[in-house]
Amino acid sequence: MRDHAVRFAKVSKRFRLGETHDSLRDLLAAGLRRLAGGGSGRKGRSSFWALENVDFAVGRGESVGIIGPNGAGKSTILKLLAGILRPDRGSVAVHGRLAALIEIGAGFHGDLTGRENVFLNGAILGMNRREIRGKLDAIVAFAGLERFMDMPVKRYSSGMYARLGFSIAAHVDPEVLLVDEVLSVGDAVFRLRCIERMHELVRSGTTLVFVTHSLDQMQSICPRALVLAKGRCVFDGKSRAAVGHYQAAMSEEYVAHPTDLRAEDCGRERALELSGLRLLDDVGTEVVWVRAREPIHVELKLNVRRPIRRLVVELNMRASSSENLLSVNSGRDGLRVCGEVGEQTILLSMPGIPVCSGQYFWNVRVWDAERGTTEIDTQFKYPLVIDDEGRATGTLCVDHEWSITGRGAGEEDVEKARGGVVLLAAGAGAAGE
Amino acid sequence: MSVRGAVRAERVRTFWSDLLRHRGLLLSLAERDIRVRYKQSMLGIAWAVLLPLSMMVVFTFVFTRAIDASAVLDVRMPYAVFAYTGLVPWTFFSMSLGGCVNSLVANRNLVTKVYFPREVFPLAAVAGAFVDFCVAGAVLAGLMVYFNLTGDWSFAPHATILFLPVVVAVQVAITIGIGMLLAMGNLFYRDVRQVFGVVIQLWMFVSAVVVPVPRDGSLLARLIAMNPMVPIIGAYRDCIIHGHLPDAAGFGYAAAAAAAMLVAGAVWFRKASYRFAECI
Numbered sequence: 151m152r153d154h155a156v157r158f159a160k161v162s163k164r165f166r167l168g169e170t171h172d173s174l175r176d177l178l179a180a181g182l183r184r185l186a187g188g189g190s191g192r193k194g195r196s197s198f199w200a201l202e203n204v205d206f207a208v209g210r211g212e213s214v215g216i217i218g219p220n221g222a223g224k225s226t227i228l229k230l231l232a233g234i235l236r237p238d239r240g241s242v243a244v245h246g247r248l249a250a251l252i253e254i255g256a257g258f259h260g261d262l263t264g265r266e267n268v269f270l271n272g273a274i275l276g277m278n279r280r281e282i283r284g285k286l287d288a289i290v291a292f293a294g295l296e297r298f299m300d301m302p303v304k305r306y307s308s309g310m311y312a313r314l315g316f317s318i319a320a321h322v323d324p325e326v327l328l329v330d331e332v333l334s335v336g337d338a339v340f341r342l343r344c345i346e347r348m349h350e351l352v353r354s355g356t357t358l359v360f361v362t363h364s365l366d367q368m369q370s371i372c373p374r375a376l377v378l379a380k381g382r383c384v385f386d387g388k389s390r391a392a393v394g395h396y397q398a399a400m401s402e403e404y405v406a407h408p409t410d411l412r413a414e415d416c417g418r419e420r421a422l423e424l425s426g427l428r429l430l431d432d433v434g435t436e437v438v439w440v441r442a443r444e445p446i447h448v449e450l451k452l453n454v455r456r457p458i459r460r461l462v463v464e465l466n467m468r469a470s471s472s473e474n475l476l477s478v479n480s481g482r483d484g485l486r487v488c489g490e491v492g493e494q495t496i497l498l499s500m501p502g503i504p505v506c507s508g509q510y511f512w513n514v515r516v517w518d519a520e521r522g523t524t525e526i527d528t529q530f531k532y533p534l535v536i537d538d539e540g541r542a543t544g545t546l547c548v549d550h551e552w553s554i555t556g557r558g559a560g561e562e563d564v565e566k567a568r569g570g571v572v573l574l575a576a577g578a579g580a581a582g583e
Numbered sequence: 584m585s586v587r588g589a590v591r592a593e594r595v596r597t598f599w600s601d602l603l604r605h606r607g608l609l610l611s612l613a614e615r616d617i618r619v620r621y622k623q624s625m626l627g628i629a630w631a632v633l634l635p636l637s638m639m640v641v642f643t644f645v646f647t648r649a650i651d652a653s654a655v656l657d658v659r660m661p662y663a664v665f666a667y668t669g670l671v672p673w674t675f676f677s678m679s680l681g682g683c684v685n686s687l688v689a690n691r692n693l694v695t696k697v698y699f700p701r702e703v704f705p706l707a708a709v710a711g712a713f714v715d716f717c718v719a720g721a722v723l724a725g726l727m728v729y730f731n732l733t734g735d736w737s738f739a740p741h742a743t744i745l746f747l748p749v750v751v752a753v754q755v756a757i758t759i760g761i762g763m764l765l766a767m768g769n770l771f772y773r774d775v776r777q778v779f780g781v782v783i784q785l786w787m788f789v790s791a792v793v794v795p796v797p798r799d800g801s802l803l804a805r806l807i808a809m810n811p812m813v814p815i816i817g818a819y820r821d822c823i824i825h826g827h828l829p830d831a832a833g834f835g836y837a838a839a840a841a842a843a844m845l846v847a848g849a850v851w852f853r854k855a856s857y858r859f860a861e862c863i
Contacts, residue, residue, distance in 0.1 A: 165861065229860065233698035236857040256696035259615055261622045266615075273611035274697055302622075 154245070155326050155357035156208035156231060161240035163201040163226055200226045201381045203240070210246075213358035215368035215389055217396045218378030224361045227378075228252055228328045231359065246325030246357070249275050253330070255315030260304030264295060264314060267303050271318045285321045292343070293317035313340055320347045327351060330361045345370065365393055365507065393507055397439050397535045421458055422489055424526045426451035427514060429534060439535035442547045443502030450496040450514060452526075458489030460519040463496060467503070467510050468530055475505060475545070481519065489518075503536060506547045510534045598853060601700045608699055612707035616682065617714055631715035632722045635670040642666045642793045658795060660824055661736050667726055668820050669792035675716035676758055676812065677783050682708030683762030684779050687770045691863050701856040702849070705762040709755065723823070741826030750818040750829070753841045757811060760844030763852040770863050771855075791816050811840040 201223045208214050216224045229235045230242050232250035257274045258267050268289055272282035282289075290296055293313040303311060329348070348371055352358050362368045368375060368389060375392035377385035379399035385392050428436045430447040440446050448465060462481040466474045478498065480487055487496070512532035516525045538547045602609075621627040643663045646652045658665040686704035687694055694701065730736045768775040789796060790812040797804045807813065814837040818829035 234695065234860045250697065253692070253696040256692045257690075259619060261619050262615065266618065270611050270615050273608040274693065274699070276608075276699075278607045 153209065154207040155210045155212070156206075156245075156359065157241075157243045158204060158206050158227070158231070159241045159243075160203050160205045161201055161230060161237045161242060162199055162203055163223075163230060163235060164197045164238045165200050166197045199381050201230075201237075204378075204381070204383045205240075206376060206383065206386055208357055208359060211352070211355045211357055212374065213352045213360065213372045215372035215375040215392070216359065216361045216378060217363070217365065217368055217375055217392060219396075219399055221380075222378035222399070223381045224378055225252070225330055228330050228359065228361055231326075231328055244326055247276065248326045248328070249319060249322040249324035250328040251316070251319045251330065252328070254312050254319070255303075258303050258311065258315065261302055263302055264290075264299040264306070267314070268299075268318055271315070272322075275319060275322045276324075277322055289314075289317045289321050292320065292347075309337065309340075316340075316344055320344070320351070323351075324356060326357045326359070328359045328361075331363060365396070369393070394537060397507065397509075397537050421456040421518060422452050422454045422461075422516065422525050424450065424514060424516070424528065425453040425493065427512075427528075427532060438533065439537055440503075442506070442536050442538035443504050445502055446500050448498040448500075448512075450498070452489070452494045452496065452516070454489040454491050454494055456489075457491055458518050458520070458525075461487040461489045462517045462519045463487060464515045464517075465498060466513040466515070466530070467534070468513070469505075469508055469510055469545070475510070476503065504547050505536055505538075506544055507538050508536060510536060594853075598700075598849075602702060602706075605699050605703055609703050609707050609710060612703060613710035613714070616707060616711035620711070628715075628718060631718040634715075635667060635674045635719050636722065638670050638674070639663055639667045642670075646794070652794070656794070660820075661730055664726060664730065664736070664824065665820070666793050667723060668823060669790075669816050671716065671719045671723065672754060672816055672819050673787055673790065673792040673812075674719065675712050676754065677787070678715065679709040679712040679758045680762055680765055680779065680783065682712060683758075684765045684769050684776050686762075687766045687859060687863065688773070688776075694863050695860045701859055702763070702852060705766045705852075706759065708766075709758055709762060713755070738824070741822070743822045743826050743828055746822045746828055747819070750815065750822060750834075753818075753834075753838045754815050756845045757815070757837070757841035760841065760846070760848035763848035764844075767852055767855050767859070770859060786810075786812065789813075811837040813837075815841075 204223070204227065206214075216227060218224055226235065228250065229252065230237055231244055232248065232252065233242075233244075234250075234252075255271070257271055259270065262270065265286075268286060269279065269282055272285075273279075277285075290299055293310075293316075295310060295314055298306065298310065303314070306314070327348075345367060348358065348360070352371065358371065360368060360372055372389050374387065375385075375389035376383050377392050377395040377399060384399055385395035426449070428449045429438065429440070430449055431437050431440065432445050432447075434447075437446075450463065462479065464477065464479040464481075467476040468474055510533070511530040512528070512534060513530040514526060514528045514532075517523065518525055617628075621630065624630065626633065640663075643666055646656060646666075647662050656662060656665075683705040686708045687701065690704055694704075727738045731738055765775060765779060769779075788794065789807045789810055796807045796810075796813055798808075814829060814833035818834050818837075821827055821829045
């Protein structure tokens with residue numbers, strides 16, 4: 151029966167929305183309101199299912215990634231596995247010593263020194279004193295904090311804090327390791343070491359369940375992935391194939407909850423407003439995810455209330471970081487746009503955006519160039535999912551070609567040299583292979 | 584055994600094995616509490632002694648110098664000894680409960696991010712206070728030597744002191760029981776902490792800690808007689824000072840109340856603990 155390390159059997163978990171009484175006074179007030187027969191007094195007593203009928207098993211030594219949009223239920227799964235939450239339906243079983251890294255340094259106490267915290271945190275993660283003493287040097291060395299072990303951690307920088315936290319967790323030697331989106335801290339070198347350490351653990355037989363937003367990290371460690379969307383498992387299989395499902399889930403999420411355009415109105419009478427923003431493909435259908443380098447058209451609808459002699463329209467695109475990947479601006483392009491009262495449609499066409507798979511965000515800004523006032527700024531609220539079919543990772547996705555000469559350049563070896571990537575000349579046309 | 588009975592037995596078993604497996608953590612958390620309490624303080628652990636000692640001085644001053652309370656204070660020992668023997672176990676009681684009340688809320692990070700049996704939090708709070716209790720208790724011996732030397736009062740140790748572990752066990756049981764209820768009560772409703780602050784003050788004055796409780800058959804006296812802390816605090820004085828075992832009826836009642844509290848606290852706490860992470 152013990153052929154798998156984790157069994158998550160038809161699990162559903164419900165959370166109550168709002169209305170958990172924070173004080174007795176609220177409770178009394180709510181009770182009185184109910185007595186008074188208002189009935190409507192209790193607002194938002196509804197609940198929602200954070201997970202619905204999710205069913206999977208993880209074999210011993212297997213590593214599985216869990217991806218999905220925010221709020222899909224990824225962390226809820228980890229918390230259920232860790233025993234922090236209890237399912238409303240179904241059952242959860244974990245066989246073997248478990249360590250959950252849901253937050254780095256949870257349980258650190260600022261007043262204690264680094265060394266004292268290693269012992270405390272080690273105990274929290276399930277190690278005994280002798281074990282911790284034996285691993286202390288390795289933990290300290292991994293974190294690179296030899297000189298700071300007698301300093302209270304309240305004086306640590308956040309990077310030091312995170313390094314120590316991960317280092318302790320990485321040395322627990324669990325049979326089942328749960329990791330939740332914790333590797334986004336620390337510098338690049340440390341992140342790399344964390345990934346290496348996770349590889350090491352997996353190689354030595356640790357079962358890993360890894361929740362992340364980084365498709366790169368996930369693919370590099372986990373051959374298998376689950377894709378969650380709105381509390382359901384929509385895909386369970388090879389992680390390369392999972393990426394596409396992830397993006398589809400993202401798009402669906404967006405179509406179901408489109409950003410409210412009017413939310414930008416902030417009281418002041420605007421000279422114009424953005425009444426519509428759509429991304430269209432070549433045949434004019436609205437899309438929220440496109441293939442890399444496939445033509446894309448951005449359609450803006452402006453509702454002009456007061457004539458404006460000179461408008462400047464700008465579109466910016468970012469990944470999650472704070473730097474623009476792309477910024478096009480009608481003023482820089484030497485285009486003169488007049489705002490005449492009524493509805494005006496502006497169409498911006500691009501032959502394709504050569505970036506890697508991922509979620510990107512648009513911002514639209516419109517100025518009145520004459521008065522120098524910003525009339526519209528949508529603040530990077532519009533998502534766009536771009537899919538290059540997992541062919542490259544990084545930022546840019548450029549056409550590339552391999553050629554291998556010499557002996558042994560047979561079909562098989564070519565395959566190896568590409569690390570399993572089955573693509574030569576990439577491009578919109580070649581997508582079908 | 585019925586299915587339900589079997590399930591219950593299984594639950595009780597996991598409960599104990601869970602706790603046993605995490606005893607190291609319990610000690611680590613208790614150690615953390617103690618370390619943190621005395622970090623960045625010049626006197627450190629000496630505060631464990633200074634706190635009840637200074638309380639003793641305050642009450643001794645109030646009841647023997649500032650006001651004439653000789654009518655109430657028929658205590659058959661120097662008032663300072665009476666007060667100290669009451670204050671040391673009481674400080675243990677109130678400090679433990681004070682720690683318990685906040686134990687879950689103050690460790691929100693651990694409650695929502697790491698799993699281990701949640702009982703560890705209130706238990707660690709009690710364990711942390713227990714260390715202070717032992718230190719402060721040891722000072723009592725010094726106090727007695729002092730009174731013997733000054734000749735105000737002569738004291739010889741009694742064999743009944745061997746009964747002390749039973750008294751301590753009963754007190755620990757009732758403390759854990761109430762502490763668990765307070766910890767989870769405060770998790771759901773933060774008012775519990777405020778109410779606790781007031782109640783614990785009043786409770787001290789009806790527990791024969793610094794003033795004997797009235798035994799005149801009045802309604803108040805009968806109400807106070809229901810307070811299990813009266814026989815517990817009394818038992819310390821009986822065993823250490825008076826040299827006789829505590830009165831069976833009174834102490835038996837306290838022990839039964841302690842057992843009931845412990846079971847009620849543990850069962851209720853465990854039942855609610857699955858909701859802690861969601862409701863905190």
